[in-house]
Amino acid sequence: MTKQHAYITTAIPYVNGLPHIGHAMDYMLADVWARYARQNDREVRFQTGVDEHGNKIAAKAAENNLTPQAYVDQLYENFKKMIAELNISSTDFIRTTDAHHCEAVQYIWRQLAAGGYIYKGSYEGWYCQGCEAFVTDTEAAENNGVCPDHKTPYQRLSEENYYFKTSAFSDKIREAIESGRMKIVPEFRKKEFLALIGNGLQDVSVSRPRKNLSWGVAVPDDDSQVMYVWLDALSNYITVIGYPDRTEEWQSFWPADVQVVGKDILRFHAGIWPAMLMALDLPLPKVLLVHGFINVNGAKMSKSLGNGVGPSDIVPHYGVDAFRYYFLRHVPTQEDGDFTWEKFEAAYNGELGNDLGNLVQRVAKMVLSYQAGVIGDAPQAEHDMGPYRAAMESFNFDRALAEVWQTIRSLNQYIERVQPWQVAKKRDKDPEAEVHLSEILAYACGTLLQVADMLTPFLPQTADNIRGLFASGVVPQELAPLFPRIYIHTPDPRGAKQAS
Structure with a gap:
């Protein structure tokens, strides 16, 4: 009898930070499910990896007098070491600089563009380089113009980008979540996300001008633009199992049975990611398992407090x-x-x-x-x-x-x-x-x-x-x-x- 296939994923952290307890929780929760699935006679693929593109990485590489590629080549082993140290039974480790991933992401871009889901537009507003995220005027005002996580002022940007029509999928994503076709666990996280998209999803920037973002996957047919984080990073979940070219392989394992994410990145995995999959006419993951944060003595872990544990x-x-x-x-x-x-x-x-x-x-x-x-x-x-x-x-x-x-x-x-x-x-x-x-x-x-x-x-x-x-x-x-x-x-x- 052929074993039933099973697939579980973890989020891919930026390679330039040191692995921390949040990553450990991702790995361990996924490992529990993977080992349990194997006990129940399932053939498991279990993905881990790192995100190696972006301005933060290019800037750190320059500080160390290294090319970005040489810099990430030094760092990704930190995550592989933690995975081994915690006895994690993962089967796959992806780097977003892998040649197959970069080619696959360009294929995905072309498919989205051919479907009419990518368009060029102008952006003027606030940006945090630490988060690699754009924020609304309201959010910037609420935080007094300073990112609460990185304690640095937001930058005011005006640039021409390509956008992905996430908004076109608002109703379909809401229906998928409400019906349980894409289940968000726990239930209160599902309710939080549905409340967040009450007025619909916003279109998201999926590129930046090369002059402002040099380190990343080139936009096909427009060398002046480089792919921005989410389309590149989120695609890893399917590229690591062979999408689009190793058809039998990726079709055996996709859709993922479980995708493990921290609560801080649920909105990307429950909003942008399913929109991408729908635009590609691919099935949605079955479950998004959302875990929380770990405090130390009731206080958030932070470098300034020196209260981290790992x-x-x-x-x-x-x-x-x-x-x-x-x-x-x-x-x-x-x-x-x-x-x-x-x-x-x-x-x-x-x-x-x-x-x-x-x-x-x-x-x-x-x-x-x-x-x-x-x-x-x-x-x-x-x-x-x-x-x-x-x-x-x-x-x-x-x-x-x-x-x-x-x-x-x-x-x-x-x-x-x-x-x-x-x-x-x-x-x-x-x-x-x-x-x-x-x-x-x-x-x-x-x-x-x-x-x-x-x-x-x-x-x-x-x-x-x-x-x-x-x-x-x-x-x-x-x-x-x-x-x-x-x-x-x-x-x-x-x-x-x-x-x-």
């Missing part, structure tokens, strides 16, 4: 699965979340170290002590997977992990209740005790194997470690703790006990 602060000390666990469970999948070292170490030592790690060690040691490491063939555990699957299918990955922990805690309670160590003491006098003990331990091992399956999308290394202990039916002699206790940022309670 994989390099956590992974070397606690391991990649601990990083994945905190941000996938303790940051709500569809809302904003918060990080503190106190919350992180409480989750690490309490939930990973005690609830799961001690449980695994305890069961493995009992099998070694009481049954010479042989688990036996008593009936395996089969817990209700319904709530877990419902959480996964509705993109509430934090809730799915909570369901896993419910199983873990239930097993801990079961062991405390049946007390296998007491059953073991009765084996000499009670012939049924041996069978009872074997059933208890087989149930515990079977439950942990089921936990490993549920953890596979989230904590793949931990899941493999649990399977390594129990899946063969014989527990190995050497046992290493899954999550040894670590107290770097919070007091070690064991020290307090010893002191008293």
Whole structure:
């Protein structure tokens, strides 16, 4: 039987910034879905990549006495490194300077122009180079003429650009969203976007004069203009899987099952991107999964506050699965979340170290002590997977992990209740005790194997470690703790006990 194809994408960040926690959330959420889809026997394409064009990149390259291409060639590896560091199972990494992408984007431009969806017009208004975005007079006035994100004054521009007729698709996009043909998750983000386009979508600039934007894909048949960010960047989702020339390949995977985006770029992905697809007569993505921002101690992460946190602060000390666990469970999948070292170490030592790690060690040691490491063939555990699957299918990955922990805690309670160590003491006098003990331990091992399956999308290394202990039916002699206790940022309670 041919596997069903599945496709998930992440937004492509500008290559000139360092990878941050927002990118990590994109990658991890997509990775959870991709691994879950593979568990369900689907053939997955999983796209990541970087946006390498634009004035910001050209300016930074000049500061470093490099050509833009040489500059981006140095930087894109930062993102590939984070992807590897977080054990992300992506299959594709696109750079918008890739030759195939540039050629495909020019093809897309010609198709849009042939359909009558691109026209030349004049623009006069405000522009932020940091955002690479034009803003309305109203927005500029509300912000007192200064970009709130970059703290730099808006530039007043007057230039001739090409425009894409996004407005022609307002009603069709609204219908696609309202009907669920292109689903926006969570529901409140859908409502926000529909309110935003209440008066219809505005046409968007898709080029700038070469004198004002030198680094980018040339507009076909007009060398005086260079493609502006959105048409170039958004096209990556289809060019990376072979559009337009590798027909069988891209048609096997498009439309995307899920496109993961941060809440700050939803308007581009729910407005401009579907308009482009409609103009190209291509299907819309099935789901836009929108995640929020992560604060630190309730405050927005910022360079000026010096309160940023990322994989390099956590992974070397606690391991990649601990990083994945905190941000996938303790940051709500569809809302904003918060990080503190106190919350992180409480989750690490309490939930990973005690609830799961001690449980695994305890069961493995009992099998070694009481049954010479042989688990036996008593009936395996089969817990209700319904709530877990419902959480996964509705993109509430934090809730799915909570369901896993419910199983873990239930097993801990079961062991405390049946007390296998007491059953073991009765084996000499009670012939049924041996069978009872074997059933208890087989149930515990079977439950942990089921936990490993549920953890596979989230904590793949931990899941493999649990399977390594129990899946063969014989527990190995050497046992290493899954999550040894670590107290770097919070007091070690064991020290307090010893002191008293």
